Amino acid sequence: MKLSPISLAVLPLLTVFTANAAVYQIVELDTTNKVSNTSGVAATPQGDVVSNGNIALDFQIDLSAINFDSAAITALLTAEQLADAKNGNIDATVTGILVNYLASNGGLRNQPVGTLRVLRQPQNGVTEQVVFRDVAGTKGNNEFAYGVNNVGQIAGLATAPSVKATFTETLVPVEGETPPEIPVIPQPETVWVPEPGYMLGYVADGTRSILLPPAFTGLGGGMSAAQGINNNGQVAGFTSTGVTNALTETVQTLCNGNAQPVQFCLNAQMSARAINLNVLLGQIRSFETLDAVPQGYAERAAIWQLANDGTAQLSRTMGFLGEKGTGEVAPASEDYAVPVYYSRATAINDSGIAVGHSVYSDVNRTIRFFDNIGSEFNRVYSAPHATIYNGQDVTSIINPDEWLASVATDINNDNLVVGYALKNLNSVVRNRMFTYNVDTNTLKFPNGFFNTSTTEPLDLNNNGQVVGRAEVIVGGTITRRLHAFIYDNATDTFQDLNDLVGCDAPTLVEATAINDNGEILATALINRPRLGPTGQPQLAADGTVLMQEQATGVKLRPIANGQPANCNSEADVYERKGGSFSSLWLVLLGALPFVRRRKALSRSRF
Numbered sequence: 001m002k003l004s005p006i007s008l009a010v011l012p013l014l015t016v017f018t019a020n021a022a023v024y025q026i027v028e029l030d031t032t033n034k035v036s037n038t039s040g041v042a043a044t045p046q047g048d049v050v051s052n053g054n055i056a057l058d059f060q061i062d063l064s065a066i067n068f069d070s071a072a073i074t075a076l077l078t079a080e081q082l083a084d085a086k087n088g089n090i091d092a093t094v095t096g097i098l099v100n101y102l103a104s105n106g107g108l109r110n111q112p113v114g115t116l117r118v119l120r121q122p123q124n125g126v127t128e129q130v131v132f133r134d135v136a137g138t139k140g141n142n143e144f145a146y147g148v149n150n151v152g153q154i155a156g157l158a159t160a161p162s163v164k165a166t167f168t169e170t171l172v173p174v175e176g177e178t179p180p181e182i183p184v185i186p187q188p189e190t191v192w193v194p195e196p197g198y199m200l201g202y203v204a205d206g207t208r209s210i211l212l213p214p215a216f217t218g219l220g221g222g223m224s225a226a227q228g229i230n231n232n233g234q235v236a237g238f239t240s241t242g243v244t245n246a247l248t249e250t251v252q253t254l255c256n257g258n259a260q261p262v263q264f265c266l267n268a269q270m271s272a273r274a275i276n277l278n279v280l281l282g283q284i285r286s287f288e289t290l291d292a293v294p295q296g297y298a299e300r301a302a303i304w305q306l307a308n309d310g311t312a313q314l315s316r317t318m319g320f321l322g323e324k325g326t327g328e329v330a331p332a333s334e335d336y337a338v339p340v341y342y343s344r345a346t347a348i349n350d351s352g353i354a355v356g357h358s359v360y361s362d363v364n365r366t367i368r369f370f371d372n373i374g375s376e377f378n379r380v381y382s383a384p385h386a387t388i389y390n391g392q393d394v395t396s397i398i399n400p401d402e403w404l405a406s407v408a409t410d411i412n413n414d415n416l417v418v419g420y421a422l423k424n425l426n427s428v429v430r431n432r433m434f435t436y437n438v439d440t441n442t443l444k445f446p447n448g449f450f451n452t453s454t455t456e457p458l459d460l461n462n463n464g465q466v467v468g469r470a471e472v473i474v475g476g477t478i479t480r481r482l483h484a485f486i487y488d489n490a491t492d493t494f495q496d497l498n499d500l501v502g503c504d505a506p507t508l509v510e511a512t513a514i515n516d517n518g519e520i521l522a523t524a525l526i527n528r529p530r531l532g533p534t535g536q537p538q539l540a541a542d543g544t545v546l547m548q549e550q551a552t553g554v555k556l557r558p559i560a561n562g563q564p565a566n567c568n569s570e571a572d573v574y575e576r577k578g579g580s581f582s583s584l585w586l587v588l589l590g591a592l593p594f595v596r597r598r599k600a601l602s603r604s605r606f
Helices: 080-088 092-104 243-254 262-272 276-287 583-591
Strands: 011-019 024-029 035-043 048-057 117-122 129-132 143-148 154-159 160-168 188-193 199-205 208-212 224-227 234-240 298-304 312-317 343-348 354-370 376-390 393-396 407-413 416-425 429-436 443-445 455-460 465-473 480-488 493-496 508-515 520-529 547-558
Touching: 011 298, 024 520, 035 117, 035 508, 035 520, 048 143, 048 547, 080 092, 117 154, 117 243, 188 262, 199 234, 208 234, 208 312, 234 312, 234 354, 243 262, 262 493, 276 354, 276 376, 276 407, 276 416, 276 429, 276 508, 298 354, 298 376, 298 480, 343 376, 343 407, 354 429, 376 416, 407 455, 416 455, 429 455, 429 465, 508 547
Parallel strands: 035 547, 117 143, 143 224, 199 224, 224 343, 298 343, 376 407, 455 508, 480 508
Antiparallel strands: 011 024, 024 547, 035 048, 048 117, 117 129, 143 154, 154 199, 154 224, 160 188, 199 208, 224 234, 234 298, 234 343, 298 312, 343 354, 354 376, 354 407, 376 393, 407 416, 416 429, 429 443, 455 465, 465 480, 465 508, 480 493, 508 520, 520 547
């Protein structure tokens, strides 16, 4: 499943954390001053390290598009700063102010600011950006990698870049209103218009960027997303397959080109109606059923095949679990609203078996709940559940009578599936990890750190080793934190990776990938120089470099005959207690807002 071992000795490294009496040595990978935080995705057999970066630090502001006489801008800058900016001169401080303003006030009339990008560090080379879609280098969209196969093809997705244009609003008289005595004549404005397709899947193959064509491209260009890639050039993900007539009429009425450019409006409307798994699972945690699923594009799990000519063909789209697992939509009734169904594939192995999640429903099961203001609702039960896509067969893994929802996150070449399911544990709905053997129909829920620890697996290798993140409880408190873990399916052992590294090691908050050689990519909180908006180290008043704890991608190298260290400290403990999520969980959720919570989805990572 994973790539052949590589030697990190030849990679430019920042730090090697000592590992006396440890199982793993932590190696901080070469970072870049182009982003604030990094999270490892994969290391290729050619020696490239692929990462996702968050919070770009090299954004180029188009000063000609900023109205420096507007009240919003004059309130942010001093008179001297305004005068310099109007002449095209801005320092790092003003750059930071303006970038923050643009990022916080996105819309038609402000230059878009991208925050997520894909980075590749070639062996013996300098870190460079991998471009899926932003070929013009606008740096105004977001691009995110999910997996890499043995030949270094990187699968991911990208939002739409925008171009600067001139637009003149068309004023339409309102029926019944008296026209003004002095006619209002709209003036041309500078606006930013996106490309069709608010989000599209891509595969980066060397210098080529290969689009994964959507099944349906109407009403704004359609949508696609790559979630995993195998060694045979098959890409798993999901795509738009159509829209309802009612939605078409609504969106076309709104996007008539009078108040906004048509493409800007279409992208905004369809993006706002996109399914967000985190939001759906939030509804499950609150109501134990789906309350409202956005009705935008119909979304279906999809498989694409890469061709030798540098293109990709959509091989097939798949169905969903549907009403009581039949694959059919629930029958219409005046007694309930028919659930909205979707399906997504998150990973694919070399046999072409994909896994993911889709909506399951049961109209004979009614859930009664109250919202935040005390209003009562009744909904038929529907929820995302872990799904296997084998050819045209769509089958379930988890019993919906026992578990509220579930998601399959990965599958290896031995047809072992890993994922998590949601259940009410001590009055709080939490995640529990599961493994499932497709060949033997064996389902197992391993014991994590403790019974109510939220546990989310992110990757597994062909040896049945699983890595991810799980909650621990800080000793003597009820505060929960996320720690990276490793689980061995063969021996049924679950370990905190922080217990397997040296005593001077930084905290590992998640493990994102593991290869067949046992090497692990993880995200660590490392004290590094705080970088300013243009990538330069920030200094204190006395001239010293300011340091800041930052999320950084690291490599865990197994140590021959290594043993866990005894650090003699009151570390985090694994007690059977209740507690709340740490703020770090929310930070990580917000940092990666796309189609899944941080998951290593490729079938071939290292």
